[in-house]
Amino acid sequence: MEHAPVLLLLAPLAASILIAVLAMRRTGVAYAVATTATAAAAALSWALLLRVVEHGPVTYLVAGWGETGAHPPGLDLNIGIELVVDVMGGFVAAVVATMAAMSMVWSRHSVLEELGDRGPTFYAVACLALTGLLGMCVTGDAFNLFVFLEVASLAGYALVGSGGGRSQLAAFRYLILGATGASLYLLGVGYLYAATGTLNMGDLAGLLTDHPLTPVALAFIISGLGLKMGLFPLHAWMPDAYTCSPSAVAAFIAPVFTKVMALALMRFLFTIFGVEAFEGALPAGQIIAWMGAIAAIVGAGVAAVQSDLRRLLAWSSVGQIGYIGVGIGIGSPLAIAAALLHVMNHSLMKGALFYVAGSSRARRISELRGLSRRMPVTAVCLVIAAASLVGVPPLGGFFSKWYLLQAAIGASQPWLAAAVIGGSLLAIAYVFRILEAALLAPEKAPATATTSSGGAVSAPLPRTESPPSSLAPLVVVSGLIIVTGLLSHLIVTRWLLGAAG
Amino acid sequence: MNALLPLLLLAAPLAGALWIVAFARRPNLREAGSLLAAGVMAVVAGLIVTRVAAGDSVEVVLLDLVPGAPLHLRADGLGAFFAFMASGLWAITTVYSIGYMRGAREHAQTRYYFWFAVCLLAVAGLTLSANLVTFFVFYELLTVATYPLVVHKQSAEAIRAGRKYLAYALTAGLLLLAAIIWTHELAGEFALRPGGILPPDIPRGSLWALFGLFIGGVAVKAGVMPLHSWLPSAMVAPTPVSALLHAVAVVKAGVFGVARVVGWVFGPTLLADLGGAEVLAWFAASTIVLSSLIALLQDNLKRRLAFSTIGQLSYCVLGLALLTPEAMAGGMFHMLGHGLMKITLFFCAGAIYVTTKKTRVSQLDGIGRQMPYTMIAFGVAAVGLAGFPPLVGFTAKWFLLEGTTATGHTAFSVALVLSGVLNIAYLFPIVLRAFFRSSPDHAERADARPALLAPLLVTAALTIVIGLAPDALLPLWSLVAEAAAEVTR
Numbered sequence: 004m005e006h007a008p009v010l011l012l013l014a015p016l017a018a019s020i021l022i023a024v025l026a027m028r029r030t031g032v033a034y035a036v037a038t039t040a041t042a043a044a045a046a047l048s049w050a051l052l053l054r055v056v057e058h059g060p061v062t063y064l065v066a067g068w069g070e071t072g073a074h075p076p077g078l079d080l081n082i083g084i085e086l087v088v089d090v091m092g093g094f095v096a097a098v099v100a101t102m103a104a105m106s107m108v109w110s111r112h113s114v115l116e117e118l119g120d121r122g123p124t125f126y127a128v129a130c131l132a133l134t135g136l137l138g139m140c141v142t143g144d145a146f147n148l149f150v151f152l153e154v155a156s157l158a159g160y161a162l163v164g165s166g167g168g169r170s171q172l173a174a175f176r177y178l179i180l181g182a183t184g185a186s187l188y189l190l191g192v193g194y195l196y197a198a199t200g201t202l203n204m205g206d207l208a209g210l211l212t213d214h215p216l217t218p219v220a221l222a223f224i225i226s227g228l229g230l231k232m233g234l235f236p237l238h239a240w241m242p243d244a245y246t247c248s249p250s251a252v253a254a255f256i257a258p259v260f261t262k263v264m265a266l267a268l269m270r271f272l273f274t275i276f277g278v279e280a281f282e283g284a285l286p287a288g289q290i291i292a293w294m295g296a297i298a299a300i301v302g303a304g305v306a307a308v309q310s311d312l313r314r315l316l317a318w319s320s321v322g323q324i325g326y327i328g329v330g331i332g333i334g335s336p337l338a339i340a341a342a343l344l345h346v347m348n349h350s351l352m353k354g355a356l357f358y359v360a361g362s363s364r365a366r367r368i369s370e371l372r373g374l375s376r377r378m379p380v381t382a383v384c385l386v387i388a389a390a391s392l393v394g395v396p397p398l399g400g401f402f403s404k405w406y407l408l409q410a411a412i413g414a415s416q417p418w419l420a421a422a423v424i425g426g427s428l429l430a431i432a433y434v435f436r437i438l439e440a441a442l443l444a445p446e447k448a449p450a451t452a453t454t455s456s457g458g459a460v461s462a463p464l465p466r467t468e469s470p471p472s473s474l475a476p477l478v479v480v481s482g483l484i485i486v487t488g489l490l491s492h493l494i495v496t497r498w499l500l501g502a503a504g
Numbered sequence: 505m506n507a508l509l510p511l512l513l514l515a516a517p518l519a520g521a522l523w524i525v526a527f528a529r530r531p532n533l534r535e536a537g538s539l540l541a542a543g544v545m546a547v548v549a550g551l552i553v554t555r556v557a558a559g560d561s562v563e564v565v566l567l568d569l570v571p572g573a574p575l576h577l578r579a580d581g582l583g584a585f586f587a588f589m590a591s592g593l594w595a596i597t598t599v600y601s602i603g604y605m606r607g608a609r610e611h612a613q614t615r616y617y618f619w620f621a622v623c624l625l626a627v628a629g630l631t632l633s634a635n636l637v638t639f640f641v642f643y644e645l646l647t648v649a650t651y652p653l654v655v656h657k658q659s660a661e662a663i664r665a666g667r668k669y670l671a672y673a674l675t676a677g678l679l680l681l682a683a684i685i686w687t688h689e690l691a692g693e694f695a696l697r698p699g700g701i702l703p704p705d706i707p708r709g710s711l712w713a714l715f716g717l718f719i720g721g722v723a724v725k726a727g728v729m730p731l732h733s734w735l736p737s738a739m740v741a742p743t744p745v746s747a748l749l750h751a752v753a754v755v756k757a758g759v760f761g762v763a764r765v766v767g768w769v770f771g772p773t774l775l776a777d778l779g780g781a782e783v784l785a786w787f788a789a790s791t792i793v794l795s796s797l798i799a800l801l802q803d804n805l806k807r808r809l810a811f812s813t814i815g816q817l818s819y820c821v822l823g824l825a826l827l828t829p830e831a832m833a834g835g836m837f838h839m840l841g842h843g844l845m846k847i848t849l850f851f852c853a854g855a856i857y858v859t860t861k862k863t864r865v866s867q868l869d870g871i872g873r874q875m876p877y878t879m880i881a882f883g884v885a886a887v888g889l890a891g892f893p894p895l896v897g898f899t900a901k902w903f904l905l906e907g908t909t910a911t912g913h914t915a916f917s918v919a920l921v922l923s924g925v926l927n928i929a930y931l932f933p934i935v936l937r938a939f940f941r942s943s944p945d946h947a948e949r950a951d952a953r954p955a956l957l958a959p960l961l962v963t964a965a966l967t968i969v970i971g972l973a974p975d976a977l978l979p980l981w982s983l984v985a986e987a988a989a990e991v992t993r
Contacts, residue, residue: 393674394681395648396641397569405570408685420685424678431674439663442655492568 007051008063008086011096012138014044019130022123030115030122037126038107041133045100048137052093056498060089062143085203087143090502091273091343095266096140098347102258102354103133105476110251112473113361117249121165128165129255132158136263145192145202145275148267152188152231156181159260166249173243180230180240188227194220195275207275217276218285224271225287232264234291234328235298238321245317250361253313257320258354262346265327272331273339281334292332296419298325299426307432312360312368315433316353319392322426323349329423330407333414340499341406344491348391348399351484355388358477362469371440378468382441384481389434391484394427399484402491507564509552510577513587513628516545521621528614535602538617542595545624549588550978556584557979563634573637573694577629580698581987582836585980586760587631589840590753593847594624596959597748600851603955604744607858616656616742622649627753631760635694636684639764643680643757647673647725650754653745654738665737672724672734680721680761686714687769696764698990700771708778715780718765725758727814728821729791735814739806743854746806751813751846756839759820763836767991772827785825789919791818796926803864805853808930809846812889815923816842819900822916826907833988834903837974837981841888841896844967848885849931851960852878855952860945865934870943872935875951879938881964886931888967891924896971899981 018040026032055061063086088096107129114122135155142148160181164174196202198216211217230237241261245253272280272287281288302322309315323345330342359381365371375382391400404427411420468474487494520541527534555562556579563578579587601620605613626649629642647670655666688694690710691701702711724731735755739746749755766775766784775781795815802808819842823835855878856862856871872879888895901920908916951957974981 390648394678396644401644402570405681405685408682409570409688412682412685412689420682424682427678428675431671435667435670439667442658443663489567492570496571 006063007047007054008061008088008141009065011044011047011051011100011141012134014040014047015130015133015137019127019134022127022130027123027127030126033123033126034107034111034114037130038104040130041100041104041107044133044137045097045104048093048097048100051088052090052097055088055090055093060087062087084147085143085205086141087205088141090498091269091339092140092266094343094498094502095262095346096137098350099136099140099259099263100133102350102480103129103136103255105354105480106251106255106258109254109358109361109473109476112470113249113251113254117251118165125162125165125249125251128158128161132162132255136259139263139267143204145195145204145207147202148270149185149189149192152267153185155260155263156185156231159256162252162256163244163248165252166247169243169247170249173240173247177240177244184227184230184237186227187223187230191220191223191227194223204270204275208277211276211279213279213283217279217283221271221276221280221283221285221287225268225291228264228268228271229291229294231261232268232328233261233321233324234294235301235321235325236294238298238302238324241321242314242317245320246311246313250357254354254357254361257316257357258350261320261324262327262350265324265331265342265346269331269339269342272334288332288334290332292329292416292419295325295328295330295332296422298322298328299422300325300429303426303429303433307429307436309433310367310369312365312371312437313357315368315437316356316360319430319433320349320353322430323353323392325426326403326407326423329419330410333410333416333419335410335414336500337406337413338410339502340495341403341410343499343502344399344406344495345403347487347494348403348484351480351487352388352391352400355384355477355480355484356392358473358480359385359388362473362477368436368440371437372443374441380468380474381477384477385441386438387481387484389438391488393431393434397485397488399488399491402488402495406495506555506560506562509548509555509562510564510579510632512548513545513552513591513632514577514625516541516548517621517625517628521618521625524614524617524621531613534614534617535598538598538601538621539595541621542591542598542624545591545628546588546595549584549591552579553584553588553978553980553983555579556581557983569637569641572688573635575638575641576634577632577638578634579632581983581990582760582763583631583633585836585983585987586756586839587628588978588980589843590624590627590631590756593748593752593843593963594620596962597744597847599955600747600854600959601744603953603959604742604854604858607953607956608742610656610742612656615652619649619652620745620748623653623749623753625649627757630757633696635696636687636769637694639696639761640677640680640684643761644677646754646757647677650745650749653749654741656742656745657740659740662740665734665740668737669734672731676721676724676731679717683714683717683721686717690714696768698768698987699993700767700769700774702770702774704774711774711778712780715765715770715775715778718769719762719784722758722761722765723787723821725754726762726821727755727758727791727817728787729794729814729818732791732795732814736807736810739804739810743806743850743857746810747847747850747854750810751850752843755813755817756843759817759824759835759839762821763824763832766824766827767832767988772992776827781825781827785822785913785916788818788822788825789916791815792822792923793919793926796923796930799930800926803866805856805863805865805868805934806850808865809849809853812849812927812930813842813846815927816846816889819904819920819923822920823900823904823907826904826911826913826916827992828907828910829985829988829992830903830910831907832991833981833985834900834907836984836988837903838897838900840970840980841900841967844896844963844970845885845888848881848960848963848967849889851956851963852882852885855956855960858956859950859952868934869937869941870946872939872946873942874946874949876949877951877957877961879935881960882938883935884964885967886927886935888971889931890927894968894972896967896974898971899974
């Protein structure tokens with residue numbers, strides 16, 4: 004257990020290597036290894052989170068370096084790489100690991116259908132991506148975060164491009180923009196190092212107040228991470244990446260990637276820069292909050308006019324990440340809790356929606372018609388996820404909106420609150436279109452018949468509900484949307500309110 | 505026991521809903537479940553009414569929803585009144601539903617009964633809400649649960665109507681959400697208390713904005729113009745839905761919301777000082793007159809009744825907006841009065857449709873010969889809506905007119921009188937033509953089937969009984985009178 008932080012990273016990494024070495028021709032084996040490893044990572048992440056909530060942050064020096072390491076004279080600084088699991092990082096890690104495990108389980112049929120022989124590659128690269136993402140959540144070193152960021156990103160580019168054809172163009176675009184973002188981030192870290200001589204996050208925290216280089220570093224870091232996070236207007240890679248990639252890739256990436264990037268932004272804003280980010284020379288908080296507000300409206304607005312289902316979900320994500328941005332930007336403990344809660348809720352909702360999109364094989368929204376007849380369980384899960392997106396209580400999405408609005412009004416920012424509401428209004432528009440399509444019968448309505456109880460009914464459509472490996476994750480995630488909604492109060496008060504310390 | 509009653513009130517429709525799904529393939533058992541749940545709910549609501557009237561505290565606090573707001577159920581006078589009204593009428597409507605759904609050979613009956621039960625669960629919850637958050641949760645649940653009923657037919661028109669309804673109702677829900685959170689910011693609590701919870705020192709601009717948000721939030725369901733147009737479109741739903749939900753439960757939930765905002769969040773003193781109630785009263789009065797005029801132009805019977813409903817709902821809103829204890833009591837009591845009368849009219853409309861497939865007023869000449877009992881009931885309800893004593897519509901009319909003259913609002917008095925005349929104009933000719941003209945279509949006596957006929961006769965009788973003696977069965981009038989007095993103290 005004392006090695007849990009590093010085991011968390013080793014599990015998916017080992018799986019990735021194992022698949023690459025042993026199972027490149029056997030998709031079934033690759034699937035088994037990947038699902039086991041991600042499940043193990045998920046279990047570990049929850050154990051860590053519960054431990055951290057009870058006993059405070061867990062620190063871990065990788066390979067023991069830095070225990071008695073050399074310190075520059077006069078400064079008590081660590082040279083080794085430190086992993087620090089606090090509530091914020093631990094919570095996001097747990098969410099990400101769980102959703103990754105779900106997506107892995109779900110991916111079975113989709114990978115066979117769309118990727119064929121390249122299935123094992125998918126599993127290997129996805130595990131590698133998860134390693135990077137989890138590493139970003141638990142690292143205590145700014146440069147180490149860059150390393151994990153690049154691991155995750157490169158894996159991401161490969162995943163997006165694995166579909167051939169248009170996906171390769173989407174991946175290239177993602178690569179260019181993503182690399183730009185990572186480079187901006189690295190520049191920012193460079194400035195931090197130049198200013199303070201250390202890369203350890205804990206040590207950086209105290210050394211940045213009133214330093215002339217701080218605003219510069221801050222500017223580079225928020226642009227870089229904003230790009231990675233998909234915060235409007237730095238979102239340009241997202242629509243194509245989600246639309247053109249294989250279903251299993253979209254289902255894997257969409258719930259997790261941007262959330263970890265948001266966490267990284269939170270890490271810098273709250274742990275490292277602290278008050279400087281909000282009241283220093285560069286009002287980063289205000290900037291991010293307003294970017295988020297505009298994202299919420301633009302994202303939902305553009306989503307409302309899409310006819311391609313996945314492109315709609317991508318733009319919806321742009322909007323929802325905007326909400327997270329608003330929470331981050333306001334910066335009060337309640338706002339941070341709201342942002343973290345929405346990280347979890349959005350992961351769950353978007354995951355469920357991408358599973359539905361993949362299982363129903365619907366490319367256009369109109370292809371969802373007849374879903375309630377063909378795939379009733381899937382349709383119910385769709386309704387739950389969609390209702391949560393719109394903010395129907397007591398589902399999870401309602402509570403993130405609640406806390407966000409409360410934070411905005413409490414911080415005397417009525418216009419941010421208005422933007423959140425405006426975004427939600429527009430979200431109703433695109434959610435409608437999905438729901439109505441699922442409710443309506445398909446365009447060629449079969450001849451009507453009568454049942455024995457005297458009610459008229461159309462000839463039933465063939466029931467082609469998903470196989471268990473696709474249905475179970477969807478049902479579990481939809482159930483979690485309900486459960487986490489009901490438990491929001493506990494999650495927020497017991498875990499999230501003290502998250503930023 | 506008193507703590508259990510609120511839980512039982514919610515448990516009955518919930519259990520009913522689950523039963524309905526469980527017995528989807530056994531229609532008779534399924535319907536028995538609905539009836540049983542409705543019956544139990546009505547009995548529990550009746551018990552709650554008697555306990556509240558006796559001064560007992562009937563409440564229970566459950567899990568925390570958000571910090572500062574537990575799921576808190578508490579029955580007060582107005583809440584108990586509305587709860588009993590809704591559950592009693594659900595029982596009657598269920599009998600009617602059985603007749604209607606089977607008679608019209610409607611599809612997806614399990615889905616229909618299930619969502620009907622969930623709607624009643626939502627109504628039960630919001631009538632007993634002791635704080636704004638609890639109220640909001642059930643109010644939104646009601647919005648969501650009525651949608652499948654509105655789009656029941658799944659025709660293009662029904663889907664359009666459902667979309668319109670959700671667009672209006674969900675938008676209103678967001679405004680209400682903002683209002684509730686802002687209230688907490690200003691007042692420090694979410695509780696609903698007679699006389700209001702807002703401190704008097706809030707800047708007027710903020711108060712106006714807050715009032716606007718709240719009213720925007722609740723006025724959609726209450727059908728106040730210009731937020732009313734979802735209601736006529738929603739008439740595409742099966743008639744029992746129009747009868748119970750769009751004449752009783754959903755729309756009265758909106759009126760109930762207005763009452764809570766006026767009496768329990770802002771309070772009459774604050775609103776009078778602000779002038780907000782005045783503005784609301786003008787919207788209500790305009791709605792009363794305009795909707796009655798539009799009703800005259802409708803040939804589709806259900807649409808005519810829908811516009812009539814819009815006008816009558818604004819009677820309630822006007823009563824509440826006048827801020828005197830008598831007017832408020834009259835407005836609150838009219839929730840029941842109008843509910844009984846309108847449900848009768850809708851029941852008749854549905855009976856006519858099932859028996860003759862006719863939907864338009866122009867097709868109803870001479871139908872009194874074929875369906876005399878139905879049309880007599882229609883006539884009784886029509887007389888009641890026009891405000892004639894001793895039917896139940898008179899009580900509200902009387903207290904409203906008293907309120908408008910006492911507060912010196914002559915324009916409102918005129919609106920009320922004019923509306924009474926217009927009510928006569930758009931309802932009476934239907935009855936007269938039904939009995940005094942003849943038509944070859946309706947020569948043979950063939951009234952509605954018993955499952956349809958009995959409920960409408962019962963509700964028509966109730967409009968007379970409760971009009972004569974409002975406290976006859978249960979102390980319903982006393983409850984609202986006391987509630988209004990408490991709020992204006």
